[in-house]
Amino acid sequence: MPLLRYFFLAVVIAVITVVGLAGLRGTAFHKFSRPPIELVPDMDRQAKFKAQSPSVFFGDGRASRMPVPGTVPLENPVENEYLSTGRMGDRWGAGFPVPVTPALIARGQERFQINCAICHGATGAGNGMAKQFGVTTVASLHQDRLRDMPEGEIFHTISKGRGTMGAYPHIKLEDRWAIIAYVRALQLSQNAPADELPENLRAKLK
Numbered sequence: 001m002p003l004l005r006y007f008f009l010a011v012v013i014a015v016i017t018v019v020g021l022a023g024l025r026g027t028a029f030h031k032f033s034r035p036p037i038e039l040v041p042d043m044d045r046q047a048k049f050k051a052q053s054p055s056v057f058f059g060d061g062r063a064s065r066m067p068v069p070g071t072v073p074l075e076n077p078v079e080n081e082y083l084s085t086g087r088m089g090d091r092w093g094a095g096f097p098v099p100v101t102p103a104l105i106a107r108g109q110e111r112f113q114i115n116c117a118i119c120h121g122a123t124g125a126g127n128g129m130a131k132q133f134g135v136t137t138v139a140s141l142h143q144d145r146l147r148d149m150p151e152g153e154i155f156h157t158i159s160k161g162r163g164t165m166g167a168y169p170h171i172k173l174e175d176r177w178a179i180i181a182y183v184r185a186l187q188l189s190q191n192a193p194a195d196e197l198p199e200n201l202r203a204k205l206k
């Protein structure tokens, strides 16, 4: 079958030619100083400004831009470790790094209803609207495990997400703490011992 033999020969010669000319540039097997041959331009090399370099495009001549006013930092390098991470050393901290006031709880209620209620429900029972649209793993906030969870760990859950819950780092730090204060209020609302009620309400209960 000479035809087949010629075909194989042609393939072998083609491979040797390509590897001979192009080498193994840009592959993981060989370290070449030269970039790989690109048939379609690669995004590694593109028109861009490097940090701190000049630019004639912007009026102030700088390529680096200041953040847009109102930008929310994802990681806030504030002094207070607990306020920004929920950690105290190598463990979750408990308590609030900001004063818990009626105003804070009211702010937390508003932020909770905007950010959390869609999944967790207005009372935190885990029955928000998203459940009807297939987000079935939403946790109820009224479980002993979450009642006992340190505030710092809840802060971390909001900031970084947990399991099937996404992260909400765009919520301002103080607002995250406000939300946690409101979560505590919700938890108390569903699980308050009767003898902690004021006299008149306790009478109503009977």
Ligand code: HEC
Pocket (backbone or CB within 6 Å): 112, 115, 116, 117, 118, 119, 120, 130, 135, 137, 138, 139, 141, 146, 154, 157, 158, 162, 163, 164, 165, 166, 168, 171, 179, 183
């Ligand atoms: C898009 C839906 C969604 C939103 C919005 C959402 N969560 Fe969740 N959350 C979940 C799901 C799903 C879980 C269960 C995660 C798991 O166990 O995998 C969860 C779990 C939790 C838990 C328990 C974590 C644990 O340790 O088990 C807390 C606390 C919590 N969410 C608080 C919040 C707060 C506060 C907000 C608002 C800032 C919020 N969530 C917004 C879906 C959501």
